[in-house]
Amino acid sequence: MSDSTEHDSHKLIQYLPLILTVLLVGGLGVAYVAVPAFNQFISEAVEVLSSDDRPRISQWVSRFGWRGPLIIVAAMVAQIFMVVVPSFVLIAVSMLAYGPVNGTLISLVASGVAATVGYGVGSGVGEAMVRRLVGDKTERKAGAWVKQNGFWSIVFARMTPFISGDAISLVGGLSGLSYPKFITATLLGVTPLTLLIAYFSRSQDLMRKGFIGLTIVSGLLLLGYWFGRRIKKAATQD
Numbered sequence: 001m002s003d004s005t006e007h008d009s010h011k012l013i014q015y016l017p018l019i020l021t022v023l024l025v026g027g028l029g030v031a032y033v034a035v036p037a038f039n040q041f042i043s044e045a046v047e048v049l050s051s052d053d054r055p056r057i058s059q060w061v062s063r064f065g066w067r068g069p070l071i072i073v074a075a076m077v078a079q080i081f082m083v084v085v086p087s088f089v090l091i092a093v094s095m096l097a098y099g100p101v102n103g104t105l106i107s108l109v110a111s112g113v114a115a116t117v118g119y120g121v122g123s124g125v126g127e128a129m130v131r132r133l134v135g136d137k138t139e140r141k142a143g144a145w146v147k148q149n150g151f152w153s154i155v156f157a158r159m160t161p162f163i164s165g166d167a168i169s170l171v172g173g174l175s176g177l178s179y180p181k182f183i184t185a186t187l188l189g190v191t192p193l194t195l196l197i198a199y200f201s202r203s204q205d206l207m208r209k210g211f212i213g214l215t216i217v218s219g220l221l222l223l224g225y226w227f228g229r230r231i232k233k234a235a236t237q238d
Contacts, residue, residue: 045071045074045075048060055096057089057093058093058096058097059097061093061097062097062098068097068098069094069098069106069109069110072090072093072094072106072107072110073106073109073110073113073114075090075110076090076110076111076113076114077113077114077117079114079166080114080117080118080121080133080166080169080170081133087111087114087165087166088161088193088197090107090110091103091107091111091193091194091197092197094106094107094110095107095197095198100198100199103198104194104195104198107190107194107197108187108190108191108194111158111165111186111187111190111194112183112186112187114165114166114169115165115169115172115182115183115186115190116179116183117169118165118166118168118169118170118172118173119169119170119172119173119179119182119183120173121133121170121173122169122170122171122172122173122174123173123174124173126174127139127174130170130171130173130174133170134166134167134170134171138167139167139170139171142167142168142171143171143174143175145157146168146171146172146175146177147175150175150177150181151177151181151184151185152185153168154168154172154177154182154185154186154189155185155188155189156189156219156221157189158185158186158188158189158190158193159189159190159192159193159217159221160193160215160219161193161215165186165190169186
């Protein structure tokens with residue numbers, strides 16, 4: 001393969017998330033304006049998904065059959081721009097509506113698509129717009145964390161249910177981390193969280209305890225990683 005072809009392939013991979021984001025958001029925007037039925041559906045979806053009533057959400061999603069997973073994916077993407085319902089609640093809804101196996105697969109796909117859109121937006125709109133979306137303080141903290149720890153900062157953030165994955169995706173697009181590394185880190189981190197929710201999805205009390213446990217574990221792993229880097233850096237300076 002020639003250098004020119006390799007360069008073109010690299011550029012395509014680099015801009016693929018942005019291209020997909022523009023097509024997805026643009027298509028939804030046109031449909032929302034031009035198709036009254038779609039406009040009505042979006043209004044109903046926002047009302048149901050923001051109700052914080054998991055059985056109601058699950059029943060509403062499951063009535064759409066094979067289209068239900070598409071709604072979950074769309075809701076995950078919507079989280080980037082507005083708080084409809086926390087992503088871990090959508091994962092729990094997937095489990096209740098489609099069972100632990102299919103729910104896990106749907107959740108991983110939805111998380112990957114949403115992360116890709118967030119990465120595309122972050123890499124395409126620039127730092128000023130990302131700050132407007134997530135806040136100046138969040139952008140600075142998340143940006144410094146991602147730049148300092150790279151791949152593993154994405155993994156640890158995605159493992160922790162109480163850290164905004166949307167902010168991490170947007171900042172990841174700004175950070176210069178390549179898309180293949182970003183999406184690999186995202187899926188590596190979100191998989192344990194998804195499996196945990198699949199296991200505890202029918203008991204909110206157990207799920208809460210599981211979230212706390214996973215947060216502690218991911219925090220300890222991050223702390224160990226940070227100390228490891230400090231020790232390695234000190235050794236190289238000596």
